[in-house]
Amino acid sequence: MGLQHRHFDALIIGAGGAGLNAALRLASANHRVAVVSKVFPTRSHTVAAQGGVNAALANVLPDNWHWHMFDTVKGSDYLGDQDAIETMCREAIPTVYELEHAGVPFSRLDNGKIYQRAFGGMSQNFGGEQAARTCAAADRTGHAILHTLYQQNIRARTHFFDEVFAVDLLRDDAGVVLGALVLDIATGEPLVIESKTTLLATGGYGQVFRTTTNAFINTGDGMAMALRAGVPVQDMEFYQFHPTGVAGKGMLITEGARGEGGYLINAQGERFMERYAPNALDLASRDVVARAIVTEIREGRGCGPHQDHVLLKLDHLGADVVHHRLPGIVDICRVFQGIDPAKQPIQVFPTAHYAMGGIPTDRAARVVAPVHKGPEEAVPGLYAAGECACVSVHGANRLGGNSLLDILVFGRAAGQDIERYLSENPHHRPLPQHTLDPILARLERWDRHGEGEPVHVVKADLRKLMEDHCGVFRDHDTMAKGVEKLRTLRERIEHARLQDHSQIFNTARIEALELDNLVDVGMATLACALAREESRGAHSRIDFPERDDVHWMQHSLFWREGDRVEAKPVRTKPLTVESFPPKARVY
Amino acid sequence: MSSQTEADRRRLRWQCRRGMLELDLLFSTFIDQLDAPLSAAEHADLLHLLGCQDQQLHDWLIGGNEPEEPRLRALVARILAAQSGATASSDA
Numbered sequence A: 001m002g003l004q005h006r007h008f009d010a011l012i013i014g015a016g017g018a019g020l021n022a023a024l025r026l027a028s029a030n031h032r033v034a035v036v037s038k039v040f041p042t043r044s045h046t047v048a049a050q051g052g053v054n055a056a057l058a059n060v061l062p063d064n065w066h067w068h069m070f071d072t073v074k075g076s077d078y079l080g081d082q083d084a085i086e087t088m089c090r091e092a093i094p095t096v097y098e099l100e101h102a103g104v105p106f107s108r109l110d111n112g113k114i115y116q117r118a119f120g121g122m123s124q125n126f127g128g129e130q131a132a133r134t135c136a137a138a139d140r141t142g143h144a145i146l147h148t149l150y151q152q153n154i155r156a157r158t159h160f161f162d163e164v165f166a167v168d169l170l171r172d173d174a175g176v177v178l179g180a181l182v183l184d185i186a187t188g189e190p191l192v193i194e195s196k197t198t199l200l201a202t203g204g205y206g207q208v209f210r211t212t213t214n215a216f217i218n219t220g221d222g223m224a225m226a227l228r229a230g231v232p233v234q235d236m237e238f239y240q241f242h243p244t245g246v247a248g249k250g251m252l253i254t255e256g257a258r259g260e261g262g263y264l265i266n267a268q269g270e271r272f273m274e275r276y277a278p279n280a281l282d283l284a285s286r287d288v289v290a291r292a293i294v295t296e297i298r299e300g301r302g303c304g305p306h307q308d309h310v311l312l313k314l315d316h317l318g319a320d321v322v323h324h325r326l327p328g329i330v331d332i333c334r335v336f337q338g339i340d341p342a343k344q345p346i347q348v349f350p351t352a353h354y355a356m357g358g359i360p361t362d363r364a365a366r367v368v369a370p371v372h373k374g375p376e377e378a379v380p381g382l383y384a385a386g387e388c389a390c391v392s393v394h395g396a397n398r399l400g401g402n403s404l405l406d407i408l409v410f411g412r413a414a415g416q417d418i419e420r421y422l423s424e425n426p427h428h429r430p431l432p433q434h435t436l437d438p439i440l441a442r443l444e445r446w447d448r449h450g451e452g453e454p455v456h457v458v459k460a461d462l463r464k465l466m467e468d469h470c471g472v473f474r475d476h477d478t479m480a481k482g483v484e485k486l487r488t489l490r491e492r493i494e495h496a497r498l499q500d501h502s503q504i505f506n507t508a509r510i511e512a513l514e515l516d517n518l519v520d521v522g523m524a525t526l527a528c529a530l531a532r533e534e535s536r537g538a539h540s541r542i543d544f545p546e547r548d549d550v551h552w553m554q555h556s557l558f559w560r561e562g563d564r565v566e567a568k569p570v571r572t573k574p575l576t577v578e579s580f581p582p583k584a585r586v587y
Numbered sequence B: 001m002s003s004q005t006e007a008d009r010r011r012l013r014w015q016c017r018r019g020m021l022e023l024d025l026l027f028s029t030f031i032d033q034l035d036a037p038l039s040a041a042e043h044a045d046l047l048h049l050l051g052c053q054d055q056q057l058h059d060w061l062i063g064g065n066e067p068e069e070p071r072l073r074a075l076v077a078r079i080l081a082a083q084s085g086a087t088a089s090s091d092a
């Protein structure tokens, strides 16, 4: 087969905030940069981030990066790497100013400075009063950032491959990454992009769960590409769930609804949080509320014909309060449940929101894995940044507003280190044909004709399986059964078939390739969650309810080969300050 | 006027992949529920709508702010009607 080849200095897979910030840096320095995105760049999921981005600017209340660092380490339940966290919190300040200069229209205070709002988990003075640290461009921060970065990249002459799907990484026998094989969705033609460096910036994988806030594109492609290239993924058991998503759909109903006095009831009309958190009730922490909801449903007290959700009541608050203070929720309920929440309760279920885990990297965004000498050897030529990476600044739990920060800071760090790498490795390495063979074989597998299960059926089963066996309710038996079922499902994929084999915009083929990816990240998540016998941050186990620093103060690494899970040490030493030792995480 | 080809339809379907879940759900429900192929004019309108920014689409489809162009307004109403049809039938 005569494949077309293109050559670049840097191949960036993903055009969200992480990918675009890296690309901008490199294109501005006149490197040949290709950005590949399966959807038009400004449709990347970063566009959905409304809340804002954290930086200790101290515009509203006293603040400094060291307090921000404390909050992030504590929020991570002490699993975050403190050198990376220090880097992120220090860099936050110049990063936000850089965005401001680039033209992101941040909301302003009367004195002209950037407005900052208070967000959960943010404190002054190492755990004291609430801090105001989150910078926002009205309620469209992600949109503003993404558009600004995209325009700047166009100006810097970044080469965009829009609606092009990255299939797999190319890695030679010495382990050096040489680019990727991609598929032009419009024509169905494969293309080889040979590149001296490759950055994975493909975002999260919420679509592996049935109920998620994530868009359809978030299928963990970059993580699965890394896994298939023999690179492990890290801390996949840490997935953040939000207790109240719209049942059967996934969108968030913010905590604000309960903050205003909304409360949850089960099928018997009982205010069940009284049993789980007698004091905090419906404002107990996210994991407690989420687990309470799922427990009610598992014990048969769910609402509706399938008893598969509970109700969030706001109707006692009065139409005035609901419509004026919670307009976003009113809109979502009108469109997706056909109700007015001031009159009828909202059907809710916990929704999968954010992946703390991902492809392990160091502070320079280089992908690192244990090979010969230690836990963190760089995979030559390969970088990762953004939600698909695990640097790890979020540890076991991410704080609101820290993810946009993560993607920007480490996206830029990737750009910087790629420049260094390019100066030391100025030439393309030869691409051996056999590195392409397994990738082409996978593509051909989906071209087989004949009878077989359709992809969407297997995908729906996978998402249900993950929700039931690795959602907010985790214990040994539930997850061990999940692993077994997922192994069976993985075999079903071998026999699944596409009905449509045409070339042009064959979205069914793309969905099949995404399914391969979802299964790999699903297995990584389940295997890591089953292995970790403690509760920490977002990972809470019924059978091991306590955090166990003696045995589990360590990262997990999952390898695709043999579905293997191994431990890796946490970097507890920051760069210039004292480390924050683990303490009980109480708020 | 000729109606859309199979390739056009597939292209439209990929344009429905957005950066926000709300929009994914609205557009995919709309496309799935079409009982007849779109006319060339309808197809063009939908492509035009899909060419708009996600934030703009969110304002129109979720935020309740109507687009000024009458043809887009009609299309937005159809997309919302398809969603409320789907919501009502899943309740049944």
Ligand SMILES: Cc1cc2nc3c(=O)[nH]c(=O)nc-3n(C[C@H](O)[C@H](O)[C@H](O)COP(=O)(O)OP(=O)(O)OC[C@H]3O[C@@H](n4cnc5c(N)ncnc54)[C@H](O)[C@@H]3O)c2cc1C
Residues within 6 Å of the ligand: A013, A014, A015, A016, A017, A018, A019, A036, A037, A038, A039, A041, A043, A044, A045, A046, A047, A048, A049, A050, A051, A052, A053, A142, A164, A165, A166, A167, A201, A202, A203, A204, A213, A214, A215, A217, A221, A222, A353, A354, A385, A386, A387, A388, A400, A401, A402, A403, A404, A405, A407
């Ligand atoms: C509803 C919602 C609200 C949020 N609000 C906030 C907030 O207020 N503050 C905050 O800090 N965080 C927030 N987050 C989290 C944050 O938005 C994301 O973590 C972040 O935007 C991820 O950015 P990214 O650059 O890593 O990836 P994304 O923006 O997800 O971009 C991924 C890119 O990869 C491309 N891609 C993926 N796979 C492939 C492939 N196989 N081939 C080619 N291209 C591919 C996609 O096309 C896309 O361009 C929110 C998340 C959600 C779901």
